Amino acid sequence: MTTGTSEGGFGARLRSAAPLLRAVVSALMLIVLLRRVHLRSLFTQWDSHAVVDLAAAIAVTLVGVVLSAVRWQRVLTALEAPAGLVALVVHTFAGLFVSNFLPSTIGGDVLRVTRLSAANGKRPTTFASVVLERLSGWIVLPVITLVGLTVNPSLRGLGAASHVAEAISVGTLVLLGVVLISAASPRVGGRLGHSEGWRRFVAAVHLGLVRFREHPAAAVEVLVAGFVYQLAVVLAAFLAAAALGMDVGWTAMLAFMPAVAIVQVLPVTIGGLGVREGAFVLFLHPLGVATHEAIALGVLVYGVNLVASLAGAPAFATGGGRVRQRTMA
Numbered sequence: 001m002t003t004g005t006s007e008g009g010f011g012a013r014l015r016s017a018a019p020l021l022r023a024v025v026s027a028l029m030l031i032v033l034l035r036r037v038h039l040r041s042l043f044t045q046w047d048s049h050a051v052v053d054l055a056a057a058i059a060v061t062l063v064g065v066v067l068s069a070v071r072w073q074r075v076l077t078a079l080e081a082p083a084g085l086v087a088l089v090v091h092t093f094a095g096l097f098v099s100n101f102l103p104s105t106i107g108g109d110v111l112r113v114t115r116l117s118a119a120n121g122k123r124p125t126t127f128a129s130v131v132l133e134r135l136s137g138w139i140v141l142p143v144i145t146l147v148g149l150t151v152n153p154s155l156r157g158l159g160a161a162s163h164v165a166e167a168i169s170v171g172t173l174v175l176l177g178v179v180l181i182s183a184a185s186p187r188v189g190g191r192l193g194h195s196e197g198w199r200r201f202v203a204a205v206h207l208g209l210v211r212f213r214e215h216p217a218a219a220v221e222v223l224v225a226g227f228v229y230q231l232a233v234v235l236a237a238f239l240a241a242a243a244l245g246m247d248v249g250w251t252a253m254l255a256f257m258p259a260v261a262i263v264q265v266l267p268v269t270i271g272g273l274g275v276r277e278g279a280f281v282l283f284l285h286p287l288g289v290a291t292h293e294a295i296a297l298g299v300l301v302y303g304v305n306l307v308a309s310l311a312g313a314p315a316f317a318t319g320g321g322r323v324r325q326r327t328m329a
Helices: 002-037 039-043 048-078 085-101 107-120 123-151 153-157 160-184 198-214 216-243 250-263 275-287 291-318
Strands: none
Touching: 048 085, 048 123, 048 198, 048 216, 048 291, 085 107, 085 291, 107 123, 123 153, 123 160, 123 198, 123 216, 123 250, 153 160, 153 250, 160 198, 160 250, 160 275, 198 216, 216 250, 216 291, 250 275, 275 291
């Protein structure tokens, strides 16, 4: 009994220390990355076209945030807990700010659940909506990569780059299938409605599957919104590459950016620092992109997201108190 208590205490201390460790690793990783980027050589090539491309990347990223709120709204509607789009956009921007500037990958989602459920009084349903909104991305991202590789068959001959992208995509879909099959079962997902941790996650997926079976058109709307949102993410990365003067085609970015987005969520560093850059090096090197250029692209994509997330600072600071939820009949 004493051993169990001590092990539990150690686990709690480890979990509490994880954000700090990730912050330290992220800071070290950023220093290493910036030393390899060769900023001076990159900035000397910038002209008015590069500035326009960079501004467009930021604008597309901002539009993408709104699109992600639209996807969230579609999920909430399917769960019979509709909410106003303006409020969801505000909560999404605030959550993005928290995720990018605080050492936690789930802080932004927790903020969204807390603020919306405080207004609608439906915390379990709100939690389920965020889980399902995130989960829809794991359907869309690998599909986009596989479509990109199919549309441009020459990309499939890039050796390790194409093989890894395919493996990530197929592996993600298989893992997602296991989760969905498990959650769909009344014996598994149906009995976990009041559980915590991963059980609560499975229960949320089960609730979503039940609702989507009742409203199949809503599922289509969520997926369509998800595809549009992720295409905006790919376009922003494409524009960032153009700002750096990289000759990376649209289909190549369509094939590889979603794979980058999948691996960068690994809980190693804040914002995927280092993981994202390493993935860009792997995927773009066969296309003639130098290592320091691929690293620069990863850092710039991260920077664009940071700049866009600053729009959520006012919403986070004010606590969303001025936003009023509007439920629809």
